[in-house]
């Protein structure tokens with residue numbers, strides 16, 4: 001085993017890509033694949049070497065880490081530049097020797113220097129990223145719908161609002177999807193932009209996916225003909241006692257209006273032979289169960305954290321969003337890389353540590369570093385969850401994670417920061 005200091009962490013080159021992909025597959029316990037030169041070129045075209053780190057033990061890649069530019073929608077519909085992190089792996093032979101910490105330090109420092117306001121990721125396991133100042137800022141819920149119990153009219157034959165549903169193919173989805181998703185992204189705090197590759201991957205375009213089962217795609221158009229919703233779903237083929245008991249698995253469903261959401265869920269629950277619908281990852285306060293006369297027909301099968309956010313620039317983060325109320329709050333922020341909650345982390349920067357005075361009102365907010373005493377004392381990871389509006393400062397104070405230096409400050413924070421609908425990120429990256 002090489003001493004840890006002999007393992008080099010560096011940006012990869014084009015020539016490292018095949019080895020880097022092999023290490024990525026190893027880390028994610030996926031069988032490695034043999035690709036031709038052309039396949040390697042096509043399937044790794046999105047991997048920008050300058051934003052892609054590898055750890056090399058001799059000439060073998062043993063850890064992977066990639067980031068890419070992203071727009072994250074904040075409360076009020078503005079967006080901040082984010083450093084989106086993905087493809088994080090350390091080979092089992094090299095785990096727990098600080099390689100993730102070294103790669104994270106390098107990437108976050110570069111992100112801060114570039115002017116990104118936050119870093120984002122979707123965590124494979126909860127305990128990994130809090131130490132680096134990430135906090136779970138959006139959540140997700142998955143339901144399984146027992147179709148016969150929904151109380152929906154079994155004679156349903158299409159939306160009653162003048163809209164219509166059509167089945168389309170992958171090429172249509174690639175045409176209609178990006179603009180629809182971008183409209184959703186701009187209106188939905190917690191949502192991130194999708195690149196063109198996402199649409200190619202998720203419609204099985206040849207050349208960039210290894211194996212593919214064609215799903216069904218349904219599009220909802222309003223009475224005026226505007227595309228307002230799209231869904232991708234598959235069905236199994238399950239019969240017993242001479243009865244069909246098929247389950248529709250929703251790969252993804254996006255909609256820009258409640259009418260489109262309602263129509264697509266009703267459509268999915270109206271398909272002959274389908275007795276169960278698995279919804280896929282939805283917003284934690286999705287309208288879905290309440291579209292049914294009997295909402296209990298939708299059973300929650302999973303509830304989890306989703307998008308993790310690491311604030312790199314507190315001032316710009318707090319000034320980018322809107323606030324429903326008017327008020328002032330002084331926040332004393334501990335940065336994840338030096339606070340008691342993350343002892344043991346040797347490197348990294350205190351990107352966000354300091355005291356900040358937030359003056360917020362319906363016309364905008366100003367946030368400035370201050371030497372005033374903090375009203376609330378909190379870790380940068382918890383600030384991320386409060387920032388997107390999902391978490392409650394009063395709740396975090398009850399957990400001992402937010403310190404109230406001024407009586408009632410947590411309630412003031414909630415009145416300013418919480419939102420009527422919860423943030424949601426429909427994307428996995």
Ligand SMILES: CC(C)(COP(=O)(O)OP(=O)(O)OC[C@H]1O[C@@H](n2cnc3c(N)ncnc32)[C@H](O)[C@@H]1OP(=O)(O)O)[C@@H](O)C(=O)NCCC(=O)NCCS
Pocket residue numbers: 027028088089090091094095096097098099100101102122123124125127128131343344345
């Ligand atoms: C998760 C993973 C990347 C961690 O890499 P690593 O190089 O072992 O991490 P480090 O050695 O830098 O660990 C830093 C600290 O985090 C802790 N840690 C790392 N992974 C952890 C995990 N999965 N659960 C709990 N703690 C973890 C370490 O114990 C260490 O704690 P310490 O500083 O108190 O000693 C690696 O185990 C892995 O590839 N796992 C499988 C794939 C995966 O889950 N990737 C993440 C995708 S989002």
